[in-house]
Amino acid sequence: MGMSYVAGIYNRYVNDLLSYGIGLGFPHELIKDAIQDVFYKLSLKPKELEKVENMKYYLFRMLKNRLLDLTKNAVRTDGIEEYRNAFSIRVTILDRMIAREDKRAVICKVEKLLDMLTDRQREAVYLRFAQDMSYEEIAQLLDITPQSARNLIFKAMRKMREQEADFLFLLLCMSFSRFYMAAI
Numbered sequence: 001m002g003m004s005y006v007a008g009i010y011n012r013y014v015n016d017l018l019s020y021g022i023g024l025g026f027p028h029e030l031i032k033d034a035i036q037d038v039f040y041k042l043s044l045k046p047k048e049l050e051k052v053e054n055m056k057y058y059l060f061r062m063l064k065n066r067l068l069d070l071t072k073n074a075v076r077t078d079g080i081e082e083y084r085n086a087f088s089i090r091v092t093i094l095d096r097m098i099a100r101e102d103k104r105a106v107i108c109k110v111e112k113l114l115d116m117l118t119d120r121q122r123e124a125v126y127l128r129f130a131q132d133m134s135y136e137e138i139a140q141l142l143d144i145t146p147q148s149a150r151n152l153i154f155k156a157m158r159k160m161r162e163q164e165a166d167f168l169f170l171l172l173c174m175s176f177s178r179f180y181m182a183a184i
Helices: 003-023 028-044 046-051 055-078 100-115 119-130 135-142 146-161 164-183
Strands: none
Touching: 003 028, 003 046, 003 055, 003 119, 028 046, 028 055, 055 135, 119 135, 119 146, 135 146
16 A cells, blocks of 8 residues: 555545535635645555545545644634635536536526525535435534434425425435546
8 A cells, every 4th residue: 555545545536525625615725735735644654544444534524624724824824714614515516417508507506405504504415415424424524413413414404395396406416416426
């Protein structure tokens, strides 16, 4: 297990990490720097990866921690605004799936549904459905209990279910995007 193994992990997860960082509301350049830092750290100790049970969760956690560290350092040194912990999902996966003339209407419909949710609910829904994480993994990422993660997602689904046709459409898009991205 060496650099080629770490490079394989990078190639497999870099787009998911970038999407997650964007969803957390960080600037693209900061996210790219944080991803590089994460994989640099992994390249120094590739043997530690043998113990990892769920690589995606492990990388998401490392990225979120690194982004928070970079932001805290920037606040102390540069006076940059503090991280707001506002999670937003912007529909980027759909770009490849939908014809150009229909894309804007679909994006507006999905974002309208997601805008009904709180920041925490959006992040939990994204992690559960777009990233296929367990409630336990979501709980650890959000620093809540697994039952709270279930409740958070349940309440988000109930809120979106009020718009039944749009809700079913959102679930279809999220499920399709996960299978589509896995095939790429």
